[in-house]
Amino acid sequence: xxxxxxxxxxxxxxxxxxxxxxxxxxxxxxxxxxxxxxxxxxxxxxxxxxxxxxxxxxxxxxxxxxxxxxxxxxxxxxxxxxxxxxxxxxxxxxxxxxxxxxxxxxxxxxxxxxxxxxxxxxxxxxxxxxxxxxxxxxxxxxxxxxxxxxxxxxxxxxxxxxxxxxxxxxxxxxxxxxxxxxxxxxxxxxxxxxxxxxxxxxxxxxxxxxxxxxxxxxxxxxxxxxxxxxxxxxxxxxxxxxxxxxxxxxxxxxxxxxxxxxxxxxxxx
Numbered sequence: 646x647x648x649x650x651x652x653x654x655x656x657x658x659x660x661x662x663x664x665x666x667x668x669x670x671x672x673x674x675x676x677x678x679x680x681x682x683x684x685x686x687x688x689x690x691x692x693x694x695x696x697x698x699x700x701x702x703x704x705x706x707x708x709x710x711x712x713x714x715x716x717x718x719x720x721x722x723x724x725x726x727x728x729x730x731x732x733x734x735x736x737x738x739x740x741x742x743x744x745x746x747x748x749x750x751x752x753x754x755x756x757x758x759x760x761x762x763x764x765x766x767x768x769x770x771x772x773x774x775x776x777x778x779x780x781x782x783x784x785x786x787x788x789x790x791x792x793x794x795x796x797x798x799x800x801x802x803x804x805x806x807x808x809x810x811x812x813x814x815x816x817x818x819x820x821x822x823x824x825x826x827x828x829x830x831x832x833x834x835x836x837x838x839x840x841x842x843x844x845x846x847x848x849x850x851x852x853x854x855x856x857x858x859x860x861x862x863x864x865x866x867x868x869x870x871x872x873x874x875x876x877x878x879x880x881x882x883x884x885x886x887x888x889x890x891x892x893x894x895x896x897x898x899x900x901x902x903x904x905x906x907x908x909x910x911x912x913x914x
Contacts, residue, residue: 648736649744656748660714666752669706673760676702677767684771692779695771696787696876699764703791704866707798708826710756715749715805716822720815739905746806746901750799757795761788780878790875793868793886796893800864801826803900810908828859829866836860864893 660666677699684695722728728741736744768784805822812818839845839853871889874881 649740649747652736652741652744653748653751656718656745657752660718660749660752661755663714665713666756669710670756670759673706673756674763677760677764681767681771689778691771691775692768692783693876695768695779696783696790697872699787700790700794700872700876703760703794706756706760707753707795710753711798711802711805711822712819714752715802716815716819718749719745719805719809720818723809723812723818724814738908742806742810742901742905742908746803749802753795753798757791761791764788764791783878786875786878790868790871793871793889796890797829797864797866797868800893800896800900801829801866803897803904804864807900807904807907810904810911825863826866829863832856832860832863833865833867833869864896865889 680695680698680702684691684698687694722745764787765784768779768787771779772781772783801822804825805818808821808825809818812821835856836853839848839856845853871881871886873879
């Protein structure tokens with residue numbers, strides 16, 4: 646357990662000391678206030694527009710974090726043999742993966758916290774400046790949604806570890822992760838289109854079943870229903886939220902367990 650905590654803390658410091666992490670941290674504090682500028686151009690539903698843009702920005706920076714911070718860290722561990730240093734402590738390969746994974750997740754939290762705090766203060770300013778167009782407690786709704794939107798990206802981070810456990814280098818890891826990311830975003834609109842009677846009639850039944858099955862195997866990155874309902878101050882079903890949380894935390898845990906199984910069989914010599 647001490648080895649796991651040590652590696653987790655080491656990973657957190659290793660990520661946090663990078664220049665890109667610091668730049669991202671400062672950027673996330675500024676962005677909510679910059680988004681107030683385009684929000685002011687709308688005559689109605691400013692609060693909804695502002696929250697939609699904040700959620701969209703969150704998707705963008707979480708994706709950037711995985712591709713520009715998490716991926717290079719794992720690539721360096723594998724290509725330069727840094728992981729072998731930890732494994733000679735001695736440390737089990739399973740503990741190594743869990744330590745790196747938890748460290749990467751913990752390093753997201755300061756970014757998310759700064760983003761939420763800055764956005765909540767910006768919402769408070771907007772509520773006082775445009776009281777007729779920004780609903781009360783919008784900042785609280787946004788905070789709730791931000792935490793929920795983070796969960797699928799934790800699952801995607803676990804998929805990254807599963808890919809890295811068997812991949813040979815940076816090109817392979819990046820390509821497979823990008824493919825998973827694209828599929829996660831592309832499938833929901835396609836499945837929505839299949840709900841149309843005309844589209845469904847012209848599409849083979851096996852195709853729809855295949856796409857639906859693939860969609861069930863991937864995290865719901867868009868979290869569209871959550872962001873839509875919160876932006877419009879609609880209540881979320883507690884049972885659905887609980888199922889959503891369990892789905893993605895379980896997904897992440899299973900992906901890391903699978904990554905451990907693959908990594909144990911990998912030749913690191």
